[in-house]
Amino acid sequence: MTILATMSPDATFHAADGTPADEGSALADGGRPLAAPEVALPEDPGGPTKRDPLVEALRIIGLADAAGLQVRLMGGLSFHAKCPEWTARIDRERRDIDLATRGKDARALKELMSEQGYTGDKQYNALYGHKQMYFVDTLRGRPVDVLIDRMEMSHRFEFADRLTADKPTVPLAEMLLSKLQIARINRKDILDALALMSEYPLGKGDAGTINVDRILTYTSADWGWWRTLTGNLDKMRMLFNAEIQPGELDFGRPPRLDVVEQIVALRKTVDDAPKSMKWKMRSQVGERVQWFEEPEEVGHGR
DSSP states (O other), X not given: OEETTSSGGGOOOOOTTSSOSSTXXXXXXXXOOOOOOOOOOOOOOOSSSOSSHHHHHHHHHHHHHHTTOOEEEEHHHHHHHXXXXXXXXXXXXXXXXXXXXXXXXXXXHHHHHHHTTEEEOHHHHHHHTTTEEEEEETTTTXXXXXXXXXXXXXSXXXXXXXXXXXXXXXXXXXXXXXHHTOTTOOHHXXXXXXXXXXXXXXXXXXXSSEXXXXXXXXXXXXXXXXXXXXXXXXXXXXXXXXXXXXXXXXXXXXXXXXXXXXXXXXXXXXXXXXXXXXXXXXXXXXXXXXXXXXXXXXXXXX
């Protein structure tokens, strides 16, 4: 089952209004991550693909680069690519791969994936291939989701013209947006965002900083974006201050930045930035009307 235009089926959604079901907690259900089941992994079947999905994702991105295609890493693995010393939930062998590309490169990427031992979901890709493609590593049974041009989940953002701003992942701002746009955010997504903001400062560009201007593009024009993103910043701060568990933000050293200061600074910048007329009009309606989309769940055939 794929949630259209979301990253890997990691997200466990909670209250219908996007707020935690338990007001005393940053997240519902106690928010405690479930340990991966103690199941022995099968013997490596070999073949062109690599057992470690991050290594494999970087291999695919390298092949795409060599072919002149713009392909970048998204999803949970991208946070470990950018925060390689972060050790929480490092069991990568069971993780899916999430990629981003441009519409003009989608056909060539589809051919490349086939050449590298991946099987595309023909029905799914025929129906949704203009915005998302789905492949499976035939030998390993590992899914690969490919987003095309944009991410559409609780909210929408474009990345087609942003893929050259960083490598091997989408830019840091888009990584953060991919988490903070989730109206029904879970603990794992919050931890991903906390890890990123613990290691990379806010800034005006994309060279090793989280591009705040890119975030303001959405939060200053769309009240719904502002409402979801600021609410999630508040949940990040609450979880970090009251519910963080030993090892969840372990880098093997002190984090480079004070993540609470980063959260406060981003919240203030987002709140203080000038807003569009559309934003101001929508703010008058407020939460009486739902301000986010419900992702569509779609099954996979072959």
